[in-house]
Amino acid sequence: MNLLVVGSVAYDTVETPEGANKQQLGGSATYFSLASSYFTQVGVVAVVGNDFARSDLGLLGKHGIDTTGLETTSGKTFRWAGRYSEDLNTAVTLETHLNVFEHFKPALTPAHKRAPYLFLANISPDLQHAVLDQMAPRPALVACDSMNLWIEIARPRLLELVAKVDVLMINEAEAKQLSGERSLVGAAKQLRKLGLKALVVKRGEYGAVVFHRDFTFAAPAYPLARVVDPTGAGDSFAGGFMGYLAAVGDTGPEAMRRAAVAGSVMASFTVERFGVERLEGLNLEEINSRFSAFVELTRFHPLGGGQGLPLIARPV
Amino acid sequence: MNLLVVGSVAYDTVETPEGANKQQLGGSATYFSLASSYFTQVGVVAVVGNDFARSDLGLLGKHGIDTTGLETTSGKTFRWAGRYSEDLNTAVTLETHLNVFEHFKPALTPAHKRAPYLFLANISPDLQHAVLDQMAPRPALVACDSMNLWIEIARPRLLELVAKVDVLMINEAEAKQLSGERSLVGAAKQLRKLGLKALVVKRGEYGAVVFHRDFTFAAPAYPLARVVDPTGAGDSFAGGFMGYLAAVGDTGPEAMRRAAVAGSVMASFTVERFGVERLEGLNLEEINSRFSAFVELTRFHPLGGGQGLPLIARPV
Numbered sequence: 001m002n003l004l005v006v007g008s009v010a011y012d013t014v015e016t017p018e019g020a021n022k023q024q025l026g027g028s029a030t031y032f033s034l035a036s037s038y039f040t041q042v043g044v045v046a047v048v049g050n051d052f053a054r055s056d057l058g059l060l061g062k063h064g065i066d067t068t069g070l071e072t073t074s075g076k077t078f079r080w081a082g083r084y085s086e087d088l089n090t091a092v093t094l095e096t097h098l099n100v101f102e103h104f105k106p107a108l109t110p111a112h113k114r115a116p117y118l119f120l121a122n123i124s125p126d127l128q129h130a131v132l133d134q135m136a137p138r139p140a141l142v143a144c145d146s147m148n149l150w151i152e153i154a155r156p157r158l159l160e161l162v163a164k165v166d167v168l169m170i171n172e173a174e175a176k177q178l179s180g181e182r183s184l185v186g187a188a189k190q191l192r193k194l195g196l197k198a199l200v201v202k203r204g205e206y207g208a209v210v211f212h213r214d215f216t217f218a219a220p221a222y223p224l225a226r227v228v229d230p231t232g233a234g235d236s237f238a239g240g241f242m243g244y245l246a247a248v249g250d251t252g253p254e255a256m257r258r259a260a261v262a263g264s265v266m267a268s269f270t271v272e273r274f275g276v277e278r279l280e281g282l283n284l285e286e287i288n289s290r291f292s293a294f295v296e297l298t299r300f301h302p303l304g305g306g307q308g309l310p311l312i313a314r315p316v
Numbered sequence: 317m318n319l320l321v322v323g324s325v326a327y328d329t330v331e332t333p334e335g336a337n338k339q340q341l342g343g344s345a346t347y348f349s350l351a352s353s354y355f356t357q358v359g360v361v362a363v364v365g366n367d368f369a370r371s372d373l374g375l376l377g378k379h380g381i382d383t384t385g386l387e388t389t390s391g392k393t394f395r396w397a398g399r400y401s402e403d404l405n406t407a408v409t410l411e412t413h414l415n416v417f418e419h420f421k422p423a424l425t426p427a428h429k430r431a432p433y434l435f436l437a438n439i440s441p442d443l444q445h446a447v448l449d450q451m452a453p454r455p456a457l458v459a460c461d462s463m464n465l466w467i468e469i470a471r472p473r474l475l476e477l478v479a480k481v482d483v484l485m486i487n488e489a490e491a492k493q494l495s496g497e498r499s500l501v502g503a504a505k506q507l508r509k510l511g512l513k514a515l516v517v518k519r520g521e522y523g524a525v526v527f528h529r530d531f532t533f534a535a536p537a538y539p540l541a542r543v544v545d546p547t548g549a550g551d552s553f554a555g556g557f558m559g560y561l562a563a564v565g566d567t568g569p570e571a572m573r574r575a576a577v578a579g580s581v582m583a584s585f586t587v588e589r590f591g592v593e594r595l596e597g598l599n600l601e602e603i604n605s606r607f608s609a610f611v612e613l614t615r616f617h618p619l620g621g622g623q624g625l626p627l628i629a630r631p632v
Contacts (some may be wrong), residue, residue, distance in 0.1 A: 265625075
């Protein structure tokens with residue numbers, strides 16, 4: 001297995017301006033693994049209850065996802081319910097039931113432990129540490145996500161984790177909250193001081209920015225006429241990002257720029273329908289054609305034929 | 317004169333999280349003309365009171381800006397006072413005094429009327445029409461700005477104007493408000509139906525998007541460690557955008573992509589200091605070096621050496 005993710009598998013109930021959907025398959029590990037499955041062989045470490053549908057397990061299997069780390073426990077699968085604002089930028093959590101997730105103690109198999117790429121999705125920093133500590137040898141690249149809850153209640157443990165990973169992928173408000181900085185440039189500088197190679201800031205409909213030690217790269221989001229359900233966009237981005245890197249086996253700057261675009265491509269599909277509806281049935285042509293659309297969306301000729309912009313000197 | 321702008325010249329009092337500044341030179345025509353002056357010869361049509369400082373007139377002159385259209389009337393120059401939120405994304409208007417602007421009737425000279433590039437900054441649609449109607453021949457490219465106020469109180473006149481111009485440059489909320497659409501893609505489609513060639517959406521710290529009939533182009537904003545004063549960013553963007561197009565005398569798709577970057581470059585300077593402090597003293601090297609920084613910020617190799625992303629086929 002080339003890529004491992006630890007995170008949640010859940011049933012979500014969402015309300016968006018485009019409608020509502022009950023008990024849809026969700027969770028960070030689900031979106032991440034489906035998105036990355038188009039790039040590489042990915043394994044999931046998570047827990048579900050005995051109410052977890054056979055068809056959902058089948059869906060993961062159809063994508064070649066290794067589910068030997070998907071533990072089934074008596075009890076109910078993690079549930080989340082939320083309602084999105086009119087502009088889709090914020091979600092109000094209506095219900096969260098950790099259920100079987102509450103006592104989850106991930107135990108990795110030898111194959112899991114050797115995965116060269118690891119994503120620690122948004123779960124408690126203690127769980128993230130528990131997984132990272134089992135990895136041997138240390139993976140080529142470790143990325144993690146987090147959220148405002150952990151920044152508030154488990155800040156020291158989270159900062160300890162940040163010091164051990166290569167890439168932190170969080171949203172804008174969280175980057176500022178964790179670093180105590182007002183600007184993202186400042187946040188990136190602070191967080192890299194802890195040892196981080198790159199801070200990847202997810203900005204929803206505004207795209208993502210990679211603040212790497214050696215470069216900064218901004219990827220826009222794909223402009224869509226209709227966003228149906230933003231749930232899972234961040235994890236799909238992470239899945240495309242890590243899936244691409246794991247597939248090419250390269251963590252250099254050029255690969256990371258393309259990885260951010262691959263992430264944006266996968267996120268742009270996810271939000272087009274409820275849950276994993278769009279993500280589960282993609283084909284290679286669709287993915288590559290959207291990647292090309294990103295090239296068109298961002299390209300410009302650096303110079304107008306001369307050595308620079310056609311500027312006029314002005315007295316200073 | 318290659319480029320003409322009609323808009324406001326003002327004295328602004330601003331409060332931002334970085335400090336406060338009283339009675340600074342501002343106004344849409346000021347920011348626009350200073351930003352575009354690095355690219356081309358620009359003329360200003362506006363009105364000031366007899367309190368307008370000689371040094372401020374001198375500043376415009378130093379930039380080669382044609383001020384024959386800058387009328388001086390007895391009374392006070394337009395004044396605006398505002399306070400920015402902690403995240404700098406919104407400004408609360410504390411005071412607006414139109415003063416001499418209230419009875420402004422722009423009368424264009426023959427040289428003004430022949431300008432091939434025209435920018436109608438954010439003023440009442442009636443004034444915008446009054447200027448556009450005097451132009452002969454019709455300029456090669458006409459762009460206009462507007463705001464929520466005019467959308468609310470002068471909607472029919474504004475829509476009439478939109479039907480006559482080539483490019484509408486407004487912010488995200490205004491694009492949605494004017495079109496009645498929830499998405500920018502939808503807004504662009506609606507507004508282009510009126511005859512518009514391109515809708516340019518200004519998104520502040522998230523950059524700008526050009527929704528052209530033939531293409532969509534997204535330019536990020538330059539990530540800055542410290543934004544001191546966002547006032548004038550939108551007009552500086554417009555100045556760089558129109559200044560670049562006027563300089564190269566090209567309104568084609570490739571030129572427009574680069575124009576959006578030139579606009580982002582100029583806006584990124586403006587917000588680094590209060591008022592026009594940063595914009596007034598730029599040199600060619602600084603501008604070209606920031607343009608290069610935008611190339612670095614956005615570039616990625618479209619393909620990893622093959623014909624597409626390294627994807628794995630999955631059963632659909």
